[in-house]
Amino acid sequence: MEKKIERLKKISGDIMLMQHTIAMLGWDQETYMPPAAIEERSEQLSLLETLLHQKSTDPEIGELLSGLGADENNPFGNSSLPQFDRALIRAFFRDYTKNTKLPTELVSKIAGQTSIAQNVWVKARGESDFSLFAPELKKLLTLIKEKANYLGYDDHPYDALLDEFEPEMKTARVKEVFEDARDKLADLVQRVADAPQVDDSMLRLNYPPQKQEAFGRLVLKDMGFDMMRGRLDKSAHPFTTTLGRDDVRLTARYKEDFFGTGLFGIIHEGGHGLYELGYSEDIRGTLLADAASLGIHESQSRTWENIIGRSYPFWQHYFPLLQKYFPENLQNIHVDDFYRAINKVQPSHIRIDADEVTYSLHIILRFELETKLITGSLEVDDIPEAWRDLSDTLLGIVPEKDADGALQDIHWSMGGIGYFPTYALGNFYSAQFFEAMKKQREMVENEIGEGKLEGIIAWLRDNIHQYGRALTAEQLCRQVTGESLNPHYYIEYLNDKYSAIYEL
Amino acid sequence: MEKKIERLKKISGDIMLMQHTIAMLGWDQETYMPPAAIEERSEQLSLLETLLHQKSTDPEIGELLSGLGADENNPFGNSSLPQFDRALIRAFFRDYTKNTKLPTELVSKIAGQTSIAQNVWVKARGESDFSLFAPELKKLLTLIKEKANYLGYDDHPYDALLDEFEPEMKTARVKEVFEDARDKLADLVQRVADAPQVDDSMLRLNYPPQKQEAFGRLVLKDMGFDMMRGRLDKSAHPFTTTLGRDDVRLTARYKEDFFGTGLFGIIHEGGHGLYELGYSEDIRGTLLADAASLGIHESQSRTWENIIGRSYPFWQHYFPLLQKYFPENLQNIHVDDFYRAINKVQPSHIRIDADEVTYSLHIILRFELETKLITGSLEVDDIPEAWRDLSDTLLGIVPEKDADGALQDIHWSMGGIGYFPTYALGNFYSAQFFEAMKKQREMVENEIGEGKLEGIIAWLRDNIHQYGRALTAEQLCRQVTGESLNPHYYIEYLNDKYSAIYEL
Numbered sequence A, B: 001m002e003k004k005i006e007r008l009k010k011i012s013g014d015i016m017l018m019q020h021t022i023a024m025l026g027w028d029q030e031t032y033m034p035p036a037a038i039e040e041r042s043e044q045l046s047l048l049e050t051l052l053h054q055k056s057t058d059p060e061i062g063e064l065l066s067g068l069g070a071d072e073n074n075p076f077g078n079s080s081l082p083q084f085d086r087a088l089i090r091a092f093f094r095d096y097t098k099n100t101k102l103p104t105e106l107v108s109k110i111a112g113q114t115s116i117a118q119n120v121w122v123k124a125r126g127e128s129d130f131s132l133f134a135p136e137l138k139k140l141l142t143l144i145k146e147k148a149n150y151l152g153y154d155d156h157p158y159d160a161l162l163d164e165f166e167p168e169m170k171t172a173r174v175k176e177v178f179e180d181a182r183d184k185l186a187d188l189v190q191r192v193a194d195a196p197q198v199d200d201s202m203l204r205l206n207y208p209p210q211k212q213e214a215f216g217r218l219v220l221k222d223m224g225f226d227m228m229r230g231r232l233d234k235s236a237h238p239f240t241t242t243l244g245r246d247d248v249r250l251t252a253r254y255k256e257d258f259f260g261t262g263l264f265g266i267i268h269e270g271g272h273g274l275y276e277l278g279y280s281e282d283i284r285g286t287l288l289a290d291a292a293s294l295g296i297h298e299s300q301s302r303t304w305e306n307i308i309g310r311s312y313p314f315w316q317h318y319f320p321l322l323q324k325y326f327p328e329n330l331q332n333i334h335v336d337d338f339y340r341a342i343n344k345v346q347p348s349h350i351r352i353d354a355d356e357v358t359y360s361l362h363i364i365l366r367f368e369l370e371t372k373l374i375t376g377s378l379e380v381d382d383i384p385e386a387w388r389d390l391s392d393t394l395l396g397i398v399p400e401k402d403a404d405g406a407l408q409d410i411h412w413s414m415g416g417i418g419y420f421p422t423y424a425l426g427n428f429y430s431a432q433f434f435e436a437m438k439k440q441r442e443m444v445e446n447e448i449g450e451g452k453l454e455g456i457i458a459w460l461r462d463n464i465h466q467y468g469r470a471l472t473a474e475q476l477c478r479q480v481t482g483e484s485l486n487p488h489y490y491i492e493y494l495n496d497k498y499s500a501i502y503e504l
Helices: A002-031 A037-054 A061-069 A083-101 A104-127 A130-151 A159-163 A171-196 A209-222 A259-277 A294-307 A312-325 A335-342 A359-375 A382-395 A421-440 A444-449 A454-463 A465-470 A473-481 A489-500 B002-031 B034-057 B059-065 B082-103 B104-127 B130-149 B157-165 B173-192 B207-222 B259-277 B296-309 B313-324 B335-342 B359-375 B380-395 B420-438 B444-449 B455-464 B464-472 B473-482 B490-502
Strands: A230-234 A240-244 A246-253 B228-234 B240-244 B248-251
Touching: A002 A037, A002 A061, A002 A240, A002 A246, A002 A294, A002 B034, A037 A083, A037 A104, A037 B002, A037 B240, A037 B248, A083 A130, A083 A171, A083 A465, A083 B130, A083 B259, A104 A130, A104 A209, A104 B082, A130 A159, A130 A359, A130 A382, A159 A171, A159 A359, A171 A359, A171 A382, A171 A421, A171 A489, A209 A230, A209 A246, A209 A259, A209 A312, A209 B034, A209 B104, A209 B207, A230 A259, A240 A259, A240 B034, A246 A259, A246 B034, A259 A454, A259 A465, A294 A421, A294 A454, A294 A473, A294 A489, A312 A335, A312 A444, A359 A382, A421 A444, A421 A454, A421 A473, A421 A489, A444 A454, A444 B207, A454 A465, B002 B034, B002 B059, B002 B240, B002 B248, B034 B082, B034 B104, B059 B082, B082 B130, B082 B464, B104 B130, B130 B359, B130 B380, B157 B173, B157 B359, B157 B420, B173 B359, B173 B420, B173 B490, B207 B228, B207 B248, B207 B259, B207 B313, B228 B259, B240 B259, B248 B259, B259 B296, B259 B455, B259 B464, B296 B420, B296 B455, B296 B473, B313 B335, B313 B444, B359 B380, B359 B420, B420 B444, B420 B473, B420 B490, B455 B464
Parallel strands: A230 A246, B228 B248
Antiparallel strands: A240 A246, B240 B248
């Protein structure tokens, strides 16, 4: 049995090495790759993905797993094995079962169709014409439904898709959580809209990108992001990617005429990065050295970006420093006004620019459309109209152009149906986790106000990061907070914060 | 047969994609990788090398090759096939035969021992103590001799090693060429040493690296190096690497207090880069899209660095521009003095800092030692003394420390015995090719003087670059110059140039 588990660990290690190599090719593509290299880069990625798929579906894995006593009823395998070995067996059992369920032909059909759909989506968004994109999305949707059938589900076909991104989460549970949050969020948005708007003009002055980056690096350092084990570069769309056990890279983009994009993007990606760098020694280099779910991943970025990074104590500490970086813009600004400005709430069309109050409503909109698309109760051609209706209901605004509505996100063109909910779940988890932290560490806000972040970093690592995939999101949430996912913490956090800011 | 050749091309394409992915990991390691990532990076490289080895030794290749009529007596396969297909079959036959001759166990033993030897070499060089390195070099040498036996040879065991870097070249031929050049070079060095030395103090002022880089980019652009298909970055040791059919990356290093290192390094790597970007459409993405030999590769870098980049016409054009970049250092300098300075000849210990007159003598020294080591007529322990003796004979100077002598190069610690000769062969080829170019294009020097490099670039591409591995170095040399490798062109080029500079 020991030999079998060693062999499984070796395969697990090779899979991680190949995933990291793929990440290397992807990182380079977004940062330094010369433009003409894109054609071959796609071929390199496709070959590596094929080799990884071969490795991940090698029948030897199935034999090892059953030899270790793992099956549908007992995915953890033999109960005499150490805890982390059993968690590894479970992760392998899950991945191997999923990977071997999908026919290679379907996988390659989906890859081909997403490649076409992405190109067409870029064009359609450019012309703001959803009808250009619709035929390709229809074809892709047919394949995605087929995929859901192969993966299997008990209750709802969307379950099979959601599970890719948020393992073990069910559609019914997301629906329940979203319905719970939806009206309360919409109500808060309405109350804010009725209050006098805050002034954020000081954020819309000239902020030289080099200085934004320098300040961002300073904050990253305080967050404990170790540049011996990572990097910060520029890219068109910010992201975090893991190229090795000790190699996690962040990217940022800077707007010269708006301060918010650069720094809060860096803090957000820094939160993701700390998670990836925080897996325990026990799981380093194995399949378990990965996020419990994308929702949990997002909870870490949102904790840092919003709960900490957009908090009043944070700017009590950092604002005097920021004033020194940008005296011409900020020397006569009071920290209270700056704090209000970076927390300005305003319903807008584009999700990635949304504030933390309206953000989850953008997600709820997409979730409602996606589940209907999968069950067939919404046709692709009717998406733009449904989008406008829901936007009106949830955000009180209606996009005039498809580019500001149903064509704004790349996700559908990539076949990533089931991905969106994880963003809102991340928001909800973040507040729930932070509340648990505050119960255990009452001085958290004082520490933030003094720029002492070590305690928070350590708490997050000890309570969340270290486990990686060894716990499911649900297990982790219960262990950390004593209860299942509960959106009330997030609603309460928003109500408290914005009641003060908007004097509601 | 058509199906077989198509299949061979597919495998060839996959091999190139994997080689380029390995190059990606290597490039990143030398440029942007965070320090702590090195441990896993070695594992990633090792896994990818293993996968590439598996792909390159797949018995399917052997079956395809023999199905296409290729064997020892006819490595080109069936004579009815198109020319480039036959060249591809020959390249595959060569690589596959070599790859399958070596037992996997020996390959991995050599990999292990080079890893140890490199570490020990770094330490030994740091302490300038050859006796620390000797035991590891002995072990490695035993394995390398074993490798030569597996690869096989008719005449000299060194043939088997040389062939790795300079395909089809024989030890006896190198010996003949080097003996021919050796005394003439040593004689020129002596005559220069007896003449008044030139003053290069204007190169040893403060040259801010950023400006050096900017000027280097300008020259690279004029050389036709396309930044849509390549990059220039910084690294500790300059190199050129190919990451894709349209992705060739150069690196440079800059010395703040010496102008020569940065720019001539960039021009050198640019010459390599143009070769890699110049393969014809017919061979793109196949095994043939590679250098005919390292000697031919080096001929391209040396042509640009020395024959063009250190020529008088080149600086007639560029010196006024360079003066604008560094007026504080150069505004009162005459172009004639600058030209003499960048061509200063002075025997020195370190090969990579050597001028173009002494450089080949450094190589001849190493070749003489290497061939003796392989036949056993020189013992590892006796290397430092043999080095000092030969250095005295060839260069007229004796290194006081092993760090300036037998420990200066990394090559032996990497098992790269047989590599050094290619540097000198490159010098010789460069002058022979350039002479052929001048016969066909009499205005070459005028063009250089006017900064019009397009004609030269086109000639090199049409006559050399486009063929890649489709011709051997010998075939290429005969096709371009009408004769076999002949060092007299290089000797004559040096005699003419330095007789003028040193008024001999």
